[in-house]
Amino acid sequence: MLPDQLKPLAAVRQSTRIPNRFRCRAEIIDHRPSFLEDFCRPFCSMCNESCPPRPEPRCPSCNLELDRNAQYIYMFSVLLDDGRDQLEVVLHGPDAEAFLDIPACNLYKDVTQRERLRMKLLGLVGTRIECQVESYRAFHEAKRFRLIA
Numbered sequence: 001m002l003p004d005q006l007k008p009l010a011a012v013r014q015s016t017r018i019p020n021r022f023r024c025r026a027e028i029i030d031h032r033p034s035f036l037e038d039f040c041r042p043f044c045s046m047c048n049e050s051c052p053p054r055p056e057p058r059c060p061s062c063n064l065e066l067d068r069n070a071q072y073i074y075m076f077s078v079l080l081d082d083g084r085d086q087l088e089v090v091l092h093g094p095d096a097e098a099f100l101d102i103p104a105c106n107l108y109k110d111v112t113q114r115e116r117l118r119m120k121l122l123g124l125v126g127t128r129i130e131c132q133v134e135s136y137r138a139f140h141e142a143k144r145f146r147l148i149a
């Protein structure tokens with residue numbers, strides 16, 4: 001069920017029920033990592049983990065040549081600001097692809113998609129968006145937030 005009431009980021013941050021979904025309106029003011037090349041990570045299916053992005057990536061654990069064998073997955077975050085509070089929200093996997101409308105790939109190599117991403121972010125940073133945010137727990141960490149499509 002989709003929430004229909006807009007929530008201030010402060011209320012999202014302070015909510016104690018996890019997972020929970022919120023509808024927010026806020027400006028994207030920054031992104032992490034800063035380099036677009038690092039927005040997509042290769043995923044080693046042998047080790048079941050994502051690896052550092054590189055022009056010719058190899059899995060640090062099993063040394064598998066990843067470009068031919070890996071699936072690429074978006075993994076980045078944006079900083080939202082609603083004028084009263086800020087919240088870092090993660091964009092991951094298919095939700096990130098749907099949000100950007102750009103397929104995940106090796107952004108070190110694929111200049112065309114990297115330029116598309118650069119133009120997309122130029123349009124997004126500084127823009128007020130309405131989005132769905134979900135709170136979740138990642139491993140042993142405290143609660144985090146992700147943007148869902």
Ligand SMILES: [Zn+2]
Binds near residue numbers: 045047059061063064
């Ligand atoms: Zn591996």
